[in-house]
Amino acid sequence: MSRLNIMHVFPPSTFCKLRWLHCHGFSCKIVSCVRNLSQLSGQEASNKVQSLLQFWKSQFIQSKVSEPAESVQYIMSAVLKCARGDLARLAETELDAGQRKNLERFCLCRLHKMPVQYIIGEWDFCDVTLKLRPPVFIPRPETEQLAQLAAERLRQRGGGRLLEVGCGSGALSVALLHWLQDDQSADACRLTEENAARLGVEDRLRVYNATLTEDSLPGEHRQLYDLVVSNPPYLTTAELRRLQPEILLYEDRAALDGGPDGLRVTRRLLRHAPGWLRPGGRLLLELDPAQPARLGGLLADSGSPLRHDHTHSDYAGRQRFAELCLPP
Structure with a gap:
């Protein structure tokens, strides 16, 4: 019986760098997804926590990611190094460039159905x-x-x-x-x-x-x-x-x-x-x-x-x- 190796996933510290093996079609799908997200990122209302939570939740819903609200909350908490319960208090906080980049990388992983537990490590x-x-x-x-x-x-x-x-x-x-x-x-x-x-x-x-x-x-x-x-x-x-x-x-x-x-x-x-x-x-x-x-x-x-x-x-x-x- 043939075995299909879909991917090797690098440690969370390297974010969502994926090496695709013997899996036709997936590479094109990733490129398309990244291009679409690059276009969408310019439409985000602001760089504030609450705005980004809403934006990525909507992206997850469109991609049929399970538990969309919880997923982006856990990811945002990992990016900000805070508890989920602190996100409401930080709703108007703006992310710096590094945090914004980490958030996007983590959320791209989630769009490809990587479990949150693996994303945040x-x-x-x-x-x-x-x-x-x-x-x-x-x-x-x-x-x-x-x-x-x-x-x-x-x-x-x-x-x-x-x-x-x-x-x-x-x-x-x-x-x-x-x-x-x-x-x-x-x-x-x-x-x-x-x-x-x-x-x-x-x-x-x-x-x-x-x-x-x-x-x-x-x-x-x-x-x-x-x-x-x-x-x-x-x-x-x-x-x-x-x-x-x-x-x-x-x-x-x-x-x-x-x-x-x-x-x-x-x-x-x-x-x-x-x-x-x-x-x-x-x-x-x-x-x-x-x-x-x-x-x-x-x-x-x-x-x-x-x-x-x-x-x-x-x-x-x-x-x-x-x-x-x-x-x-």
């Missing part, structure tokens, strides 16, 4: 601000509940050792370490280490680049854990085709694709987790709401000694977080 998760860059998976709001549940279980045990499988940006691990004072992608491993260092918890964290197999953990790391937590890929391969362009164009598909039924990685976790857990240890998984009901059959099929104790609902009332236990 960071995002809040739980009580921490994480560095982000493509194509490492962007942590979703519902995963904050998984972090809260994991923290609650560790506090109940009086602490303990935690293994996160599939670290992404390190959101779960660094948030838990911050509160309580492994991924195949090398990019994700590096970003996890950077976020840990940023929060001062790097001395309590070890990151390994490994595949999810029996022998995946290095020898010194083959020890038992009180808690294993994971937000594995759980979308079906067919569902990927229906995702927003912000996701399809920029995020790592390996972090999303759970195979034909969305449970490919979950099956591996159910098979291997008993060898990682202490007796009485727990496995916490974030899943598609339709998947927790299938855990009983999956455990029986694999012969796993794990017991499915409970499924926790997310804020929308969907059965999202599965809690399993290795009996003592």
